[in-house]
Amino acid sequence: MSLDEIHPLIIHFPIALLSAGFLFDFLSYMLKQKGLESAGWWNLILGVVSSLCALITGLITDLASKPSLVDSPFPVHENHGSLQFFVVCIFLVLMIWRIKLRSTSSTDSNISLIYLGAQGVAVAILFYGSHLGAVFAGRF
Numbered sequence: 012m013s014l015d016e017i018h019p020l021i022i023h024f025p026i027a028l029l030s031a032g033f034l035f036d037f038l039s040y041m042l043k044q045k046g047l048e049s050a051g052w053w054n055l056i057l058g059v060v061s062s063l064c065a066l067i068t069g070l071i072t073d074l075a076s077k078p079s080l081v082d083s084p085f086p087v088h089e090n091h092g093s094l095q096f097f098v099v100c101i102f103l104v105l106m107i108w109r110i111k112l113r114s115t116s117s118t119d120s121n122i123s124l125i126y127l128g129a130q131g132v133a134v135a136i137l138f139y140g141s142h143l144g145a146v147f148a149g150r151f
Contacts, residue, residue, distance in 0.1 A: 013075075018068035019148070025065050026141055028058030029102060033127075033134045040122045048122060052109065059106050062099045069095065069144075091147050094140035101133040 032054030039047035073092055
């Protein structure tokens with residue numbers, strides 16, 4: 012198995028982890044359950060780590076393929092690689108935001124509605140970018 016064949020095996024982890032993290036955070040906000048907030052936090056961390064792995068393997072796969080997405084990164088909303096890079100940056104910002112939210116001690120849920128909205132938008136962009144990748148690979 013070559014290194015460029017690993018990307019399709021890895022991509023499902025960030026999709027599952029980041030969307031499950033959003034679900035846990037949403038439920039935590041609605042039900043005021045700290046355990047759900049903790050589950051959302053760990054899914055976010057693992058989702059970001061797996062996203063970085065997916066980006067690296069995707070770049071390796073892209074550099075090995077012809078035509079390459081790297082050759083034409085714009086417009087971002089039509090380019091799988093560019094869009095996924097963008098959404099991983101959003102999730103990194105959300106993770107930093109979440110660290111700041113967690114650092115403020117409170118007995119209530121630290122998840123804000125604005126954070127949840129941004130996280131929901133990021134998950135939607137992740138899904139759309141994943142769809143573009145499936146189209147590019149001929150799987151859709």
